[in-house]
Amino acid sequence: MSGTTRPRPRLAAAAAATAAAAALALSGCSSSGSSGSADGQVGFVTAKGTNISRAEVGHRQDAPDIAGNTLEGTPVKLSDYRGKVVVLNVWGSWCGPCRSEADDLQRIWDKYKDQGVQFLGINTRDQEIKNAVRFEQEKGVTYPSLYDPAGTELLKFPKGSLNSQSIPTTIVVDRDGKLAARAVGGQVDDALESMLQPVLAEPKP
Template sequence: MSGMTRPRPRVAAAAVTAAAAALVLTACSSSGSSAGGDGQIGFVTAKGKGGNISTAAVGHRQDAPDIGGKTLEGDPVRLSDYRGKVVVLNVWGSWCGPCRSEADDLQRVWEKYRDQGVQFLGINTRDTEINNAVRFEQEKGVTFPSIYDPAGAELLKFPKGSLNPQSIPTTLVVDRDGRLAARAVGGQTDDALESMLQPIVAEQQK
């Protein structure tokens, strides 16, 4: 009987890998579609020059998972560390062309809003060599921290049917109460980033 239980960890690991790989199948796409059933849970989706941007009204937001891990520099970090701030989560990989294109825009918006109660946090995924991710940040002058998540395990914690990551890159905005407020699919410009960030920054903390 004990021999029957041994494959289970392998099966679980394979399931995580397969699910993460499914996300990567749409990687580096600037035309990813929003999750099915958006209208049923209060999403509003608009297509602009920055790609698809979906937002959720305050009463329709779901809690963001408390993702965490080690940063590219080896420091522990969790999303809940920033409760009370608006958090911009950016899913990226050094191998992804649109990620490289939007990095300057993300850094500019981070520098503009960091003193307004906003925190940027990257989620680096599918980079099997951490040095590639570190080199990317150095080349692009990115100064906000990123969780190193090569297998995509943290991405799988986002509930289905929510404003969850849809492709790589995806940018999410989490409100001050830790709820998923907005999602932008594909590479973004600074104007597009600000258009979805500003209304959430302007909200009063409850």
């Protein structure tokens, strides 16, 4: 019998599949899977060449009244902020783009928090709450974040408005509690303001 070891194709294929799955899991942090034809179901229209979508007044769907405890253990729900423009940011401490945009989010929060604007983070997939708390401490984040490790609250959003696998995602909710704008992926100051300012400028109900 020959001593030559033949290739084992099944093992090689399994190894390749494992590597592909790992790569997919890592890339999910900045996926933009919530764009496309589903936008029309919630009135969102994506600006050409950007990852920002907007819904005009009269074409907006209600945001779900997500609720739970903050990272500090304080009860919170979205309807607590009715009458304000709310900026929701879905993030995780394990997500690189989330880390990159945290400074920009905090700067915009500092700039607009006295102008009828409320920021609310939605922390997801952090099974250890201490990792999320450490993230906020390191990045100097001062606005509250709802702790949603299993993504239960994210699943309450209308179909086409939020892909729970697309993290980070930022959503602007108008004063009437309706979905007004969305951006998938990490954002910088100018992009955040371009989402926020038009909604803030709308007449108060």
